[in-house]
Amino acid sequence: MPEASQTADVAETPAPAPDPFAPPKARAEPAAPYGEPGKPLTRNPFLVGLTAGLGLLTAWALAQALITARSVIVLIVVAMFLAVGLNPAVESLQRRRMPRRGAISIVFGGVILFFVLFGLAIVPPVSREAASFVSAVPGYVQELLANPTLKGLDSDYQILTRIGDYITSGGLAQTVAGGLVGAGAVVFNAFFSGVTLLVLTLYFLGSLPSIKEYLFRLVPKSRRARSEALGDEILDGIGGYVAGNLLISVIAGVVTWLFLAVLNMQYALALALVVAVADLIPLVGATIGAALVTLVALLQSGTLGIACGIFFLVYQQVENYLIYPRVMKRSVDVTPAVTVIAALFGGTLMGIVGALLAIPVAAAIALIIREVVLPRQAQL
Numbered sequence: 131m132p133e134a135s136q137t138a139d140v141a142e143t144p145a146p147a148p149d150p151f152a153p154p155k156a157r158a159e160p161a162a163p164y165g166e167p168g169k170p171l172t173r174n175p176f177l178v179g180l181t182a183g184l185g186l187l188t189a190w191a192l193a194q195a196l197i198t199a200r201s202v203i204v205l206i207v208v209a210m211f212l213a214v215g216l217n218p219a220v221e222s223l224q225r226r227r228m229p230r231r232g233a234i235s236i237v238f239g240g241v242i243l244f245f246v247l248f249g250l251a252i253v254p255p256v257s258r259e260a261a262s263f264v265s266a267v268p269g270y271v272q273e274l275l276a277n278p279t280l281k282g283l284d285s286d287y288q289i290l291t292r293i294g295d296y297i298t299s300g301g302l303a304q305t306v307a308g309g310l311v312g313a314g315a316v317v318f319n320a321f322f323s324g325v326t327l328l329v330l331t332l333y334f335l336g337s338l339p340s341i342k343e344y345l346f347r348l349v350p351k352s353r354r355a356r357s358e359a360l361g362d363e364i365l366d367g368i369g370g371y372v373a374g375n376l377l378i379s380v381i382a383g384v385v386t387w388l389f390l391a392v393l394n395m396q397y398a399l400a401l402a403l404v405v406a407v408a409d410l411i412p413l414v415g416a417t418i419g420a421a422l423v424t425l426v427a428l429l430q431s432g433t434l435g436i437a438c439g440i441f442f443l444v445y446q447q448v449e450n451y452l453i454y455p456r457v458m459k460r461s462v463d464v465t466p467a468v469t470v471i472a473a474l475f476g477g478t479l480m481g482i483v484g485a486l487l488a489i490p491v492a493a494a495i496a497l498i499i500r501e502v503v504l505p506r507q508a509q510l
Contacts, residue, residue: 204483205323209330211487214365215372216241216331217338224459234335242328248407249398363497368490374457381407381453382416386423389441395427395434412473412485416446468492 196203216237223233334341342361349357383406390398401423408419420442428435469489476488 201323205327205330206317206482207487208483209327210334211368211490212327212331212372213334213338214368215376216369218366218369218373220335231336234332238332238335239258241331245324248403251403255397255400360497360501364494367493367497371458371493375410378449378453378457379406382406382409382419382449384508385445390423390438393437396430397426398406401426410486411482412489413470416449420446468496 143187196288212486219237220233221231226228228236342365346354346358346361383402385397386405387402389403395401404422405416405419408415408422411418420438424435424438424442472488472492473485476484476486476491478484480487
């Protein structure tokens with residue numbers, strides 16, 4: 131058996147002798163020469179606290195940035211809301227074979243025309259009343275000086291002397307100057323915000339289809355069709371709400387103007403525009419407009435004031451129970467209780483803007499709950 135003999139020969143062969151001239155072999159190094167590694171540094175309490183503190187600082191900085199930019203965010207939200215609300219009118223003109231740019235020009239021109247007419251109707255009466263008040267101030271002062279009660283108080287407490295010292299020392303001038311500067315700043319800010327709002331609305335209205343397409347592309351493809359259907363339904367509801375609210379306000383303004391014109395009341399057009407604008411505010415807007423007009427009528431005549439009070443009391447019932455349900459029945463499907471609660475929350479968070487946006491937002495949430503949440507819960 132040659133294979134077995136070969137194996138035995140190999141096994142019996144002695145190992146070669148070590149070479150005395152060869153370099154010494156390196157000693158085997160241990161796996162961890164400096165000891166076993168400790169716990170990861172991320173579990174260190176100091177680093178955990180530092181990371182949490184940096185996270186809190188980042189969140190606080192983001193919150194401060196949002197608070198600082200709150201006015202800009204509100205302008206953007208309102209501009210987008212108005213663009214969505216005006217879009218149905220633009221699409222209605224497009225269905226009549228009008229280019230989108232031409233339809234946007236017509237609709238936006240109508241919006242600007244409304245603001246111009248509102249300014250022309252409001253500014254002249256206010257200017258005339260302010261000028262007449264300033265011219266009547268000296269007569270009011272003379273009447274006060276001739277009042278026996280004021281003369282008695284002046285002899286006891288030197289009221290007129292102190293008022294004269296206040297005027298001659300420059301305190302009145304400083305107060306008036308500060309008030310004028312503050313009023314000018316408020317007017318400038320309001321004008322700048324109004325122009326910015328109109329420009330943003332125009333841009334959003336022109337690019338609304340591309341914005342919708344881009345946002346829907348962020349949704350997964352498997353859910354895109356359903357998301358587009360829900361999104362279009364929400365946008366149609368918002369547009370219908372804005373259009374319906376504008377229609378109700380126009381009806382209120384026109385009816386008020388006709389009533390005041392029949393009574394031959396001063397500043398009938400300006401007061402009617404005030405009622406129309408105030409009627410845009412949910413819940414309390416109609417009451418505010420009615421109270422203002424009734425107060426102005428009382429200043430002109432007690433009979434006019436009583437007539438205006440009765441008129442607005444009757445008209446608000448007609449608007450609440452006849453006009454509003456018929457106009458809004460196809461735009462927003464929200465119960466009255468939810469409408470009131472949403473308007474209260476929106477008004478508390480963002481003032482008048484929040485009250486205006488609250489109802490369509492509540493309608494959108496109700497649609498999502500009805501079409502997405504409830505069917506999913508029924509399958510569990």
